[in-house]
Each structure stands twice: as structure tokens, then as C-alpha cells.
Amino acid sequence: MTTLNTWLMDPNPKSRLQSRAAQTWLTWLRFRRNPLAMIGLIISLALIFMSIFAPLLAPYDPITQSLADRLQPPLTPGHWMGTDDFGRDIWSRILFGSRITLYIVLLVILTAPIVGLIIGTVAGYFGGWVDAVLMRITDIFLAFPKLILALALVAVLGPGMVNAVLAIALTSWPPYARVARAETLTVRNSDYIAATRLQGASATRLIWGHIMPMCLPSVIIRVTLDMAGVILTAAGLGFLGLGVQPPLPEWGLMISAGRKFLFEQWWVATMPGLAIFIVSLGFNLLGDGLRDVLDPRSAGK
Amino acid sequence: MALIEIENLSVTFHTSGRHVRAVENVSLKVEAQQSFGLVGESGSGKSTILRAICGMAPITGGQIRIDGKPLPTPRGPNFAKQVQMVFQDPYASLHPRHTIDRVLSEPLAIHGQTGSDAKIEQALIDVGLPPAFRFRYPHQLSGGQRQRVAIARALMLRPQILLLDEPTSALDASVQAETLNLLSRLRTERGLTFLMVSHDLAVIDHMCDRILVMQHGRAVEELSREALATAAMTTPYARALFTASADRMLEG
Amino acid sequence: MTLLSVKNLRVTFDTETGPVEAVRGVSFDLNRERLGIVGESGSGKTMTGRAVLRLIRPPGRIEADAMTFDGQDLMKASEPQLRALRGRRIAMVMQDPKFSLNPVMKVGSQLMEGLRQRDHASRSEARAKALAALQAVQIRDPERVMDAYPHELSGGMGQRVMIAMMLIPDPDLLIADEPTSALDVTVQAEVLSILDNLVKTRGMGLIFISHDLRLVARFCDRVLVMYKGKIVEELAAKDLLHAKHPYTQGLLNCLPRIGGSREALPALDRNADWAS
Numbered sequence: 001m002t003t004l005n006t007w008l009m010d011p012n013p014k015s016r017l018q019s020r021a022a023q024t025w026l027t028w029l030r031f032r033r034n035p036l037a038m039i040g041l042i043i044s045l046a047l048i049f050m051s052i053f054a055p056l057l058a059p060y061d062p063i064t065q066s067l068a069d070r071l072q073p074p075l076t077p078g079h080w081m082g083t084d085d086f087g088r089d090i091w092s093r094i095l096f097g098s099r100i101t102l103y104i105v106l107l108v109i110l111t112a113p114i115v116g117l118i119i120g121t122v123a124g125y126f127g128g129w130v131d132a133v134l135m136r137i138t139d140i141f142l143a144f145p146k147l148i149l150a151l152a153l154v155a156v157l158g159p160g161m162v163n164a165v166l167a168i169a170l171t172s173w174p175p176y177a178r179v180a181r182a183e184t185l186t187v188r189n190s191d192y193i194a195a196t197r198l199q200g201a202s203a204t205r206l207i208w209g210h211i212m213p214m215c216l217p218s219v220i221i222r223v224t225l226d227m228a229g230v231i232l233t234a235a236g237l238g239f240l241g242l243g244v245q246p247p248l249p250e251w252g253l254m255i256s257a258g259r260k261f262l263f264e265q266w267w268v269a270t271m272p273g274l275a276i277f278i279v280s281l282g283f284n285l286l287g288d289g290l291r292d293v294l295d296p297r298s299a300g301k
Numbered sequence: 302m303a304l305i306e307i308e309n310l311s312v313t314f315h316t317s318g319r320h321v322r323a324v325e326n327v328s329l330k331v332e333a334q335q336s337f338g339l340v341g342e343s344g345s346g347k348s349t350i351l352r353a354i355c356g357m358a359p360i361t362g363g364q365i366r367i368d369g370k371p372l373p374t375p376r377g378p379n380f381a382k383q384v385q386m387v388f389q390d391p392y393a394s395l396h397p398r399h400t401i402d403r404v405l406s407e408p409l410a411i412h413g414q415t416g417s418d419a420k421i422e423q424a425l426i427d428v429g430l431p432p433a434f435r436f437r438y439p440h441q442l443s444g445g446q447r448q449r450v451a452i453a454r455a456l457m458l459r460p461q462i463l464l465l466d467e468p469t470s471a472l473d474a475s476v477q478a479e480t481l482n483l484l485s486r487l488r489t490e491r492g493l494t495f496l497m498v499s500h501d502l503a504v505i506d507h508m509c510d511r512i513l514v515m516q517h518g519r520a521v522e523e524l525s526r527e528a529l530a531t532a533a534m535t536t537p538y539a540r541a542l543f544t545a546s547a548d549r550m551l552e553g
Numbered sequence: 554m555t556l557l558s559v560k561n562l563r564v565t566f567d568t569e570t571g572p573v574e575a576v577r578g579v580s581f582d583l584n585r586e587r588l589g590i591v592g593e594s595g596s597g598k599t600m601t602g603r604a605v606l607r608l609i610r611p612p613g614r615i616e617a618d619a620m621t622f623d624g625q626d627l628m629k630a631s632e633p634q635l636r637a638l639r640g641r642r643i644a645m646v647m648q649d650p651k652f653s654l655n656p657v658m659k660v661g662s663q664l665m666e667g668l669r670q671r672d673h674a675s676r677s678e679a680r681a682k683a684l685a686a687l688q689a690v691q692i693r694d695p696e697r698v699m700d701a702y703p704h705e706l707s708g709g710m711g712q713r714v715m716i717a718m719m720l721i722p723d724p725d726l727l728i729a730d731e732p733t734s735a736l737d738v739t740v741q742a743e744v745l746s747i748l749d750n751l752v753k754t755r756g757m758g759l760i761f762i763s764h765d766l767r768l769v770a771r772f773c774d775r776v777l778v779m780y781k782g783k784i785v786e787e788l789a790a791k792d793l794l795h796a797k798h799p800y801t802q803g804l805l806n807c808l809p810r811i812g813g814s815r816e817a818l819p820a821l822d823r824n825a826d827w828a829s
Contacts (some may be wrong), residue, residue, distance in 0.1 A: 012434065012437065014436065016402060019400050019437065023438065191389075192394050192397075194355075194394075195386065195388065195451070195455075196396075198381060200378045200380075201407070209407075214398065342739065343708065473764065474593065474764065474807055474808055475807050477808075478820060478821070482820070503810055503811050506810075506811045507809035507813060530812030531812075545742050
């Protein structure tokens with residue numbers, strides 16, 4: 001541990017890897033001092049842990065019905081969160097549902113921000129008509145309410161998990177393009193970009209190696225803060241029957257199923273609702289914490 | 302034949318319907334291995350001339366020739382190997398998320414040159430920085446050390462011409478002295494040609510053989526170093542500038 | 554009588570890597586005179602100026618054995634008492650007028666705001682005083698400047714407006730932090746002569762903070778040379794060129810001179826003892 005610490009704290013790193021590791025370590029030290037951000041991180045890690053070990057943690061199968069045990073209230077022996085109208089253990093379904101939530105979140109993270117980042121930096125760097133065309137396309141996507149556009153897309157593509165992800169990704173990239181473009185505009189005229197351009201660097205090299213690293217923190221922060229929205233949109237699509245299809249234990253779908261007897265058997269809809277609430281809160285806290293340590297305007301001081 | 306020839310250069314910026322003539326009909330010639338100074342107050346267009354040479358300002362009239370050849374637009378890879386620039390603010394001219402190693406290896410990578418490890422270590426030694434700084438980030442260096450890195454970067458491709466845009470005005474007096482000494486030493490060692498911009502007559506006088514005084518985008522008067530030292534200027538503006546800098550004379 | 558007296562002033566910043574002392578035991582007295590504080594960046598000169606007005610935000614801390622202004626203990630003064638002092642009796646002019654003037658408010662309104670709110674002056678009275686202040690800083694067409702927004706003014710003009718604004722309440726002490734560094738040399742001379750005139754005719758005390766030794770030598774009566782948070786030398790401005798301390802000498806020698814030799818400039822050889 002001490003050798004690792006001296007390696008990380010070496011004022012004169014011996015390689016690029018070492019200097020990058022040292023910077024990451026410093027960022028972590030700063031992040032660690034923010035208790036709320038740590039709670040967010042723990043919630044996010046718990047979600048990952050739950051989805052990986054769902055089969056080991058879940059006491060029951062999430063899909064097999066057991067009509068004898070239907071609508072058991074919470075704290076019933078063996079079903080501490082109760083059961084739904086088909087007698088399925090809600091805790092097991094939430095555990096398996098975390099896999100679907102995480103899957104959707106990961107797929108969206110891997111598509112929308114990258115598309116947004118590329119479109120935003122290219123538009124911001126070249127300016128002129130490139131900027132005008134790309135940003136008007138962005139505006140068209142931004143002009144529709146997110147959920148309505150997602151609904152329309154799912155209606156065209158047909159319901160299902162993959163189509164739901166596709167719809168969410170297609171509707172959530174424009175804000176990232178805006179953020180990346182704004183960041184690019186401030187970076188584009190800086191001396192370090194001018195200096196590299198003077199060295200003969202191509203546009204691709206400048207955008208990829210110099211501008212994108214400067215836009216990345218704002219986009220990462222934005223993505224983390226948007227995760228809650230993505231989860232809610234996915235749940236909303238599930239709730240409306242346009243996302244994940246029964247009997248898969250998706251949280252929004254579970255709320256939708258519980259709606260019918262919300263007043264008599266409140267736990268059926270409340271438990272997945274709580275899960276969505278906690279995970280959304282976790283991502284928001286994490287995003288706030290990341291903003292404090294990653295924001296380029298507070299970095300380097 | 303002069304290495305840098307600027308003939309009747311005009312630069313006009315178009316911003317929201319207005320035309321701003323930043324440089325108007327300025328001509329100058331810099332011989333190889335000479336050091337030429339542009340001096341003037343803010344808005345005199347002195348920095349714009351450097352930017353115009355680099356293709357970063359819209360040239361609306363006149364011509365710039367390097368080594369007798371008119372500059373191509375866009376400037377192209379050969380220009381990068383011939384002309385490089387050092388900027389005023391060392392805090393803004395280095396990428397905050399790139400290590401020194403990355404900053405110095407980038408020009409080599411762009412031009413497909415090999416042997417970068419040895420070249421980077423040598424470049425650091427040449428500008429008086431310990432090679433141990435190689436993997437530091439800019440924020441781990443002082444202003445003077447950053448400016449040394451910026452100078453090292455400009456020299457990576459071994460250019461003949463160095464454009465210096467107020468290279469020391471953001472630095473403390475003692476660091477300014479060290480940086481000026483470094484620039485002078487590199488000029489003698491490598492036979493570099495300097496085109497230097499400054500608002501400080503004393504710095505320009507220390508570094509340059511010939512001086513062009515500028516005001517409001519126009520050339521006012523060209524002076525030799527001797528003419529400046531003996532206050533032999535003929536135009537009222539050059540004299541006013543000189544009088545205002547009187548405390549920079551030899552004896553307090 | 555001493556206008557401002559500072560004894561053993563310390564400014565400490567608590568950072569992640571432990572406390573950093575920006576000012577380490579600075580003492581000086583100021584009468585109605587021009588006092589220059591010179592040093593390189595990081596010498597603590599700006600922090601000293603701000604500490605006098607207690608304008609240091611956490612994580613910064615100010616400590617002093619004594620800090621009195623015109624008989625009033627600045628260390629014990631409450632925040633409302635300090636607010637009454639700031640601007641009215643002690644004014645501060647910063648380096649760049651761009652950051653000190655409100656960009657979306659006309660210059661005239663900014664000049665009159667204090668008079669109207671603090672002194673409850675009538676509109677015409679405030680306007681007359683503001684015009685007079687602009688004339689005092691040698692602005693030729695004060696009417697036009699009153700109706701201009703800050704971005705429509707040049708750097709020199711903006712700095713004059715700042716000085717005019719500071720002078721309206723007729724302060725006893727003016728703290729000027731690099732007031733001319735952002736200005737061109739020819740404008741610099743004008744702004745300095747305006748400041749000089751005002752100090753002489755109104756009998757103010759002036760603390761002039763600058764990195765430029767020669768400027769301070771020409772402009773001030775007395776000079777404090779700071780290095781790493783300490784005063785290394787205090788001397789009359791006219792003796793600056795015969796400074797005893799090697800740091801002051803080094804600072805002077807490393808400056809290029811018009812008509813000087815082309816030899817390498819002497820480097821400042823920093824001695825670790827100076828800071829202790």
C-alpha cells in the first residue's frame with residue numbers, strides 16, 4: 001500500500017500511465033470527501049452488484065407463478081416485500097429487474113453520449129454551414145418531448161426492450177450534442193488549439209485528441225444526471241406496455257401491473273417505485289459529486 | 302533576399318456587419334537570423350501580423366513571402382516545419398489535460414518523425430528543464446517552466462523562424478530575464494530568425510536588431526536599435542512611447 | 554498621526570495538503586503618504602492589501618497582533634462596521650476595470666448608485682457629484698461617459714471610471730492593486746499622474762501594490778519589498794536603486810534596459826534564507 005502510494009504521489013512520474021493514474025487518484029481523493037456523492041456511488045455499485053448476483057440473491061424464480069401465494073403483504077415469512085397478483089416474490093422480481101434497468105442504462109450510455117459528443121464537437125469545431133445543419137437537426141429532435149418521441153419510435157419499431165433502448169438513445173443524444181458544442185466553442189479559440197494547429201495537426205486529430213477530452217467531463221456529468229431520466233423513461237415505456245414485455249420483471253411494468261389494486265395491495269406498485277426512486281437518487285448524487293471534481297472550470301486550481 | 306517579406310499587408314475582420322481594419326498597408330522585411338521587433342499599444346495590430354502569417358487572421362490585401370515564396374493557403378505541413386509561434390500566456394497555450402510528454406511528442410507524431418523518446422528528453426534539456434518533468438501535467442509547473450515547455454514545443458520541428466507574441470509579459474521580472482536569456486541563447490545556437498511582438502520597449506530593445514513602431518494598425522516608424530537607444534526617432538508617436546518608457550532607460 | 558497600523562499580519566489558507574501561509578508576519582505603519590508594496594507573484598502583496606479590508610474568504614484566515622485604521626481596531630470590527638469602512642473610508646482599485654464594473658449597467662448609474670443609496674442624495678445632486686468625479690480623473694466628456702456601458706470604454710477610460718467611483722465618498726485610504734498593469738504605457742502615465750494629484754490635493758493615504766519596481770520607485774514615497782509572504786526590505790523610494798537586500802537588487806538588475814548591453818540578463822539567484 002505504501003509503495004503504491006509513493007508511486008501515485010511521485011512528483012516526477014516515469015510514464016504516461018503513472019501520471020494519469022496519479023491524476024485519477026487525486027480526483028478520487030477529492031471525490032471521497034463528498035459524503036453525498038459517496039452515497040450515490042454506493043447506490044450505483046449496489047445496483048451493479050444486485051444485477052450480477054441476482055440468481056444467488058433471489059429466493060424465488062422471478063417468473064414462475066404460484067397462485068396460492070398471491071398478493072401476500074410485506075413481511076410475510078419468505079416474502080419480505082410481499083408477492084404480486086400471480087404470487088411471484090416482489091424482492092426476487094426487483095433483483096432480476098435491476099438487470100434489465102442496468103442493461104438499458106448501459107446501452108444508452110454506450111450510444112447517445114458518443115453520438116452527441118461527435119456531432120457537437122464536429123459542429124462546434126467547423127462552424128459555418130456544418131454547424132448550422134447539424135444543430136438544426138439537433139433542434140428538431142429537441143423540439144419533441146422526449147417521451148412522446150420515444151413513444152412514436154416504439155410505435156413504429158414495435159414494442160420490446162431493444163426497441164425501447166433504441167428509442168431512448170435516439171431521443172437523448174441532442175442535449176449531449178449541445179453541451180459538447182458549447183464546450184467546443186470555448187475551447188476552439190484557445191491558444192493550445194492554435195499552437196497544435198500550427199504544428200500541422202489535422203481536424204480529426206484536434207477534435208479527437210484535444211477538443212473531446214475537454215468536453216468529456218461536462219458530458220459525463222450530464223449523462224450521470226440524465227440516468228435517472230433514462231430509467232424513468234424506460235419505466236414509463238414499460239408502464240405503457242411499449243417497452244419490456246411481460247412476464248419480464250421490469251420495474252415500470254411492475255408498477256403498471258400493480259396499478260389495478262393500488263389501494264388494497266399498495267406494495268405491489270410501491271416496491272418497484274421505491275427501487276426506481278433510490279436508483280435515480282443514487283445517479284443524481286453521483287452526478288453532482290462528479291461535477292464537483294470533474295468540471296473543467298474548477299479543475300487545475 | 303530577406304527571409305520574411307511582408308508587403309502592404311492588410312487584415313480586416315468582419316464582425317456583425319462591421320469592418321474592423323486591424324492592419325493597414327504594413328510592409329516589413331526580416332533578414333535570415335535577424336531579430337525583428339514589433340512594438341505598439343493594445344489594438345495597434347502587432348499581434349494580428351503574427352496571426353496573419355500563421356493563417357489565423359483574414360488577409361485582405363498584400364502579400365507575405367517566406368524565403369521568397371508566397372505562403373500557400375491553407376498553410377500546409379511544410380509551413381509548420383519552417384515557422385512556429387510562442388504565445389503570450391503560458392497558462393493558456395498548453396493543453397490542461399496533456400502531459401508535457403504528449404505536448405512535445407505531438408508535433409513529431411503529426412509529421413511522422415521517429416525517435417521521439419530521445420528527442421523529447423533532449424528538447425527538455427535544451428530549454429533548461431529536468432527530463433524528470435517529462436510526465437508532469439502543466440498545472441504541476443510554474444509559469445516560467447510552462448513557457449519553457451511552449452518554447453520547446455515550438456522548436457520540436459526545428460523551424461527557422463520563431464514568432465514570439467509577448468512571450469514574457471505574463472511572467473515575473475526574474476522569470477522574464479531567464480526566458481529572454483533562453484531565447485537569445487537558442488537563437489545563437491540554432492541560427493533562428495525572430496519576429497517578436499511586445500509592448501515593452503526595453504524587452505524589444507534587448508532582443509531585437511530592428512524595430513517597427515505601430516499604432517492603430519499602421520506602421521509608424523522603423524528604427525534601428527541604435528536609433529532607439531539614442532532617442533533618434535522622428536515621429537511624435539514613437540517619441541511619446543519612448544518618453545512613457547523613460548524609466549526603462551539604462552540609468553534608472 | 555498614523556492612519557493605518559498593521560502589526561504581525563498573517564494570512565493562512567487551509568488546503569488539502571495542509572496550511573499555506575500567504576502572508577507571514579507583515580508589519581507597517583501608514584500616514585497620509587504613498588506606500589508601495591512590491592513583489593513577484595506569490596509574494597503575498599495582494600493578500601496583504603485585501604487583508605487590510607478583511608476581504609479574504611475562507612479557507613483563508615487573517616491573524617494579526619494589531620490592525621488599526623484611524624484608531625479603530627479592524628480585527629475586532631463587526632461585518633456591518635467593516636462595510637461602513639469599505640468604500641467610504643477605505644477604497645480599493647483593482648487591476649482590471651472589466652471585472653470591477655457591472656457590465657449591464659450604465660457607468661453613470663453605477664457612479665450614482667452609492668450616492669443615492671448610502672448618502673440619500675437627490676438625483677440631480679448625485680449626478681452633479683458623479684460628473685465632478687469624472688472631471689477629477691480628467692475625463693474630457695463626462696456626459697458621454699455617464700451614458701456609456703463599461704464595454705464601450707477603453708481600458709484606460711474604464712480604469713479612470715473605477716478611480717472616480719472610488720473617490721466619490723472621499724476616502725482616507727486608497728488601496729490600488731496593480732491599477733495600471735492592464736493599461737498601455739502612455740495611458741499608464743496619465744492614470745498615475747491622476748492618482749498622484751488626487752493623493753496630494755486630498756491628503757489621502759495610498760497603498761500602491763505592484764510588481765513593477767521602477768514604477769513604484771517613480772511614484773511612491775516609501776516602498777516595502779515582499780518575498781514569499783515577508784517584508785525583506787523597507788526603504789525610501791528614492792533609495793530604491795541603491796537597495797541593500799540582494800533580492801531587491803536582483804529584481805532591479807534582471808530587468809532589460811533600453812540601450813543596455815546584449816549580454817545575458819543577470820538571473821535572480823534566490824537564497825533560501827530570505828524567506829526565513
